[in-house]
Amino acid sequence: MRQGEGHTIYMLGIGGIGMSALARYYHSHGYTVAGYDRTPSPLTLQLEDEGMAIHYEDNPSLLPALIDFVVYTPAVPKELKEFETLRQNNIKIMKRSEALGKVSEQHFTIAIAGTHGKTTTTAMVAHILHCCGKNTTAFIGGIANNFNSNLLLGQGTDSIMVVEADEFDRSFLRLHPNISIINSIDADHLDIYGDRQHLVAGFNDFAQLTEDKVIVKENLAVQTDHGIRFGFGEGNDYRAEIIRSEKGVTDFIIIGEGRETEVRLPMAGDHNVLNATAAFIAARQIGLDADAIAEALATFKGVKRRFDIHVNNEKHCYIDDYAHHPEEIRSCLTAVKASFPGKRLTLVFQPHLFSRTRDFMDEFAAALALADELILLDIYPARELPIDGITSQALLDKVELDNKRTCTKAELVSLIDSEKPELLVTMGAGDIDRFVEPLEKLLKSW
Numbered sequence: 001m002r003q004g005e006g007h008t009i010y011m012l013g014i015g016g017i018g019m020s021a022l023a024r025y026y027h028s029h030g031y032t033v034a035g036y037d038r039t040p041s042p043l044t045l046q047l048e049d050e051g052m053a054i055h056y057e058d059n060p061s062l063l064p065a066l067i068d069f070v071v072y073t074p075a076v077p078k079e080l081k082e083f084e085t086l087r088q089n090n091i092k093i094m095k096r097s098e099a100l101g102k103v104s105e106q107h108f109t110i111a112i113a114g115t116h117g118k119t120t121t122t123a124m125v126a127h128i129l130h131c132c133g134k135n136t137t138a139f140i141g142g143i144a145n146n147f148n149s150n151l152l153l154g155q156g157t158d159s160i161m162v163v164e165a166d167e168f169d170r171s172f173l174r175l176h177p178n179i180s181i182i183n184s185i186d187a188d189h190l191d192i193y194g195d196r197q198h199l200v201a202g203f204n205d206f207a208q209l210t211e212d213k214v215i216v217k218e219n220l221a222v223q224t225d226h227g228i229r230f231g232f233g234e235g236n237d238y239r240a241e242i243i244r245s246e247k248g249v250t251d252f253i254i255i256g257e258g259r260e261t262e263v264r265l266p267m268a269g270d271h272n273v274l275n276a277t278a279a280f281i282a283a284r285q286i287g288l289d290a291d292a293i294a295e296a297l298a299t300f301k302g303v304k305r306r307f308d309i310h311v312n313n314e315k316h317c318y319i320d321d322y323a324h325h326p327e328e329i330r331s332c333l334t335a336v337k338a339s340f341p342g343k344r345l346t347l348v349f350q351p352h353l354f355s356r357t358r359d360f361m362d363e364f365a366a367a368l369a370l371a372d373e374l375i376l377l378d379i380y381p382a383r384e385l386p387i388d389g390i391t392s393q394a395l396l397d398k399v400e401l402d403n404k405r406t407c408t409k410a411e412l413v414s415l416i417d418s419e420k421p422e423l424l425v426t427m428g429a430g431d432i433d434r435f436v437e438p439l440e441k442l443l444k445s446w
Helices: 017-028 042-049 081-088 096-104 118-131 168-174 196-209 270-285 290-297 326-339 354-359 361-368 392-398 409-419 432-445
Strands: 008-012 032-036 053-055 069-072 092-095 108-113 136-144 149-152 160-165 179-182 213-217 227-231 238-246 249-256 259-265 308-312 317-321 345-350 373-376 404-406 423-428
Touching: 008 017, 008 081, 017 032, 017 042, 017 096, 017 136, 017 149, 042 053, 069 096, 092 096, 092 168, 096 160, 096 168, 108 118, 108 196, 108 270, 118 136, 118 160, 118 179, 118 270, 118 290, 168 196, 179 196, 179 270, 213 270, 227 270, 238 270, 238 326, 249 270, 259 270, 259 290, 270 290, 270 326, 308 432, 317 326, 317 432, 326 345, 326 361, 326 423, 345 409, 345 432, 354 361, 361 392, 373 392, 373 409, 392 404, 409 432, 423 432
Parallel strands: 008 032, 008 069, 032 053, 069 092, 108 160, 108 179, 136 160, 179 213, 213 227, 227 238, 317 423, 345 373, 345 423, 373 404
Antiparallel strands: 136 149, 238 249, 249 259, 308 317
């Protein structure tokens, strides 16, 4: 009998990137998996094709007759009628972070944390281990292009678990890491932590949970007696030194352990060099050969919606990115401009969350001003209600650009068609990804 055979897991918010990976994991272990999500998406349709029953109406009569336990994401409103029915029936309900923590208890775990860069770094670590023949299970917060999935399945509890450690809702404190990476701590999720000081404390709590080594980017306020520091600075245990970066490929050297390792990374941006360096160190901690790691990084294909190039011809370029924090926007746009020098950059940005827009209004304005032309969509609310005075227009007013405007989602494709930008970037963590396919088709038709 397979591990979960005869048992049903119900998932509220099954279409989320993290929830869907967990759903796939359970399903692969023989559980019957069903779920609810607010709207269909390409990801939920894939889950249905894989044999999971999903509905899109908050209707308790659609719940499975027998449910062993429920997993939910905090993005799902507690006011759901299904939530109330499940509580009344005394069915065990746990957050995704708790369920993922129970899985990580069974594995040697490499956990990747940071307010930015954790999805790409998680995918890099998983790809390296897989290429080097390690039995690997990976939960990735995006669709890794090398696997075309957000889940890599290993065999049994002997597999090494690579997992994205999400700081939202303090979820990462449920994990049981043997090795961890912390590659950024910029103020974010202040609706959860209150201020940056408490956010930093949360990352330090995560570091204390790590049994073996904590791999920390230079200048981060993480206190640990078993840390490994990395960065561009001379005083780090591992130092990256960039040789050249052009046409989306970066050649660099990792200096550490008394040797130099040459790496060719098919990605642009200093931030991705640091992500790769952190992944290199993690792989070295479990004994993988340095040159074999470098060979694996040379074949890394990135993650969907992370500097994702969809069109690149003589007339037009189109890049899509998940960036939704000012520092992510700055890093991405800097890398775009370095990769495509001299091209006029048109940015379409969809702000994510009213609270984040409020908390970082000035920082967003400064980062967005790196574009040559800015098109702002309405704020994507996700789990939040509107906040008085916090709108895309208010943000636009603060951006110091001559060429800027707001735009509705209904107007976007026709606006891009009329302007025909030579370098187009779409950016955000909401539903702006629904425009990637039509915009790609549009630019290829010109």
